[in-house]
Amino acid sequence: MVTRAATLPVPISAGVALPSFTLWWREIVRFYRQRSRVVGVIASPLIFWVVIGSGFGSSFRSGNAPGQQHYLNYFYPGALIMIVLFTSIFTMMSVIEDRKEGFLLSVMVAPVPRSAIVLGKVLGGTTLSAIQGLIFLAFAPLVGVRMGVSDFLLVTLVVFLVSFALTALGFAIAWRMDSTQAFHAIINLFLIPLWLLSGAMFPLSGASGWLALVMRANPLTYGVEALRGLLFPASPTLTSLPVSMTALGAFAAAMFGLSFFMVNRRTTRPAA
Numbered sequence: 517m518v519t520r521a522a523t524l525p526v527p528i529s530a531g532v533a534l535p536s537f538t539l540w541w542r543e544i545v546r547f548y549r550q551r552s553r554v555v556g557v558i559a560s561p562l563i564f565w566v567v568i569g570s571g572f573g574s575s576f577r578s579g580n581a582p583g584q585q586h587y588l589n590y591f592y593p594g595a596l597i598m599i600v601l602f603t604s605i606f607t608m609m610s611v612i613e614d615r616k617e618g619f620l621l622s623v624m625v626a627p628v629p630r631s632a633i634v635l636g637k638v639l640g641g642t643t644l645s646a647i648q649g650l651i652f653l654a655f656a657p658l659v660g661v662r663m664g665v666s667d668f669l670l671v672t673l674v675v676f677l678v679s680f681a682l683t684a685l686g687f688a689i690a691w692r693m694d695s696t697q698a699f700h701a702i703i704n705l706f707l708i709p710l711w712l713l714s715g716a717m718f719p720l721s722g723a724s725g726w727l728a729l730v731m732r733a734n735p736l737t738y739g740v741e742a743l744r745g746l747l748f749p750a751s752p753t754l755t756s757l758p759v760s761m762t763a764l765g766a767f768a769a770a771m772f773g774l775s776f777f778m779v780n781r782r783t784t785r786p787a788a
Contacts, residue, residue: 535628536636543640547607561602561652565595568717589659590751593743594716596652597736600679601711603645605703608686611637612693630779634687638775641683642676649675661747670757671746677764678739684771691778715740720754735767 568591614620623633650672656663663671685707693699713727714736720728731737742760745753755763 532629532632532635535623535626535632536639539623539633539636540640540643543607543610543637544643546610547644561595561598562655564598565591586659589748590719590744591717592656592659592661593740593747594711594714596649596675596743597678597714597716597740598711599652600645600649600675601682601707601736603648604641604679604682605686605707607641607644608637608683608690609696609699611687611690612696612699615694631776634684634772634775634779638680638684638687638772641686642679645679645683646672646676649679656747663747667746671743674739674742674746674761674764677761677768678736681735681764681768681771684768684775687775688771688778691775710734710736713737715744735763738763738767 565588568587611620614623624630653668653671689702690699693702713731713734715731720731720737723731738755738760741753741755742757742764744751745757745760753760
């Protein structure tokens, strides 16, 4: 005689919160166990910021730069966004690794909503990239940045929104990938230009007509503009802080929606 085990109803909130927390914590532990990745994420943009900033410093000030800033100052928000970008995107390579190791399959067949999978992975990458970006703020006094508590909280919010949006975008891209090589190719083709055309390296005001339109349509531009306005209040920005925050919020919501759509859209491949 076969009996069917009784199942107790699980509250929806608990059914999402616990799996999400578990996946979030797994991302944190995995990243910080790989110390070379932690050092590389900070060191590469730091070297890039110092070398590029020092090299272009004199020529940038001699031109029509906004506020006649030194290039190290101008490039600082862009370097911070670079850290967030690299951490957010490369953290989502774990999606590909989890698929190869079979962990992702076991999570997919578990009795948890798929929204918990997306939320846990995305929040894990967001936490890591936001922490790495905020660590880079330790170098802010070197470029004359002085922040109060309210400014720091606003900077933290901007970094979180950018991190969340980019992590969700990285998740959506990695979800359809079967190899890290293909993932790197997409990054080089799409995400690096996304950063270059965000006003991180050169101002939107000096760009040509078509390039300025592309930069204005780039959601990452509003993250750079928001950080520049908060870190350097005397520096003119092309958008106000409320406009930038609204654009970042919409970007984050759209990318999370895309990630959720990709997870629910994926079907089991037929056996060969």
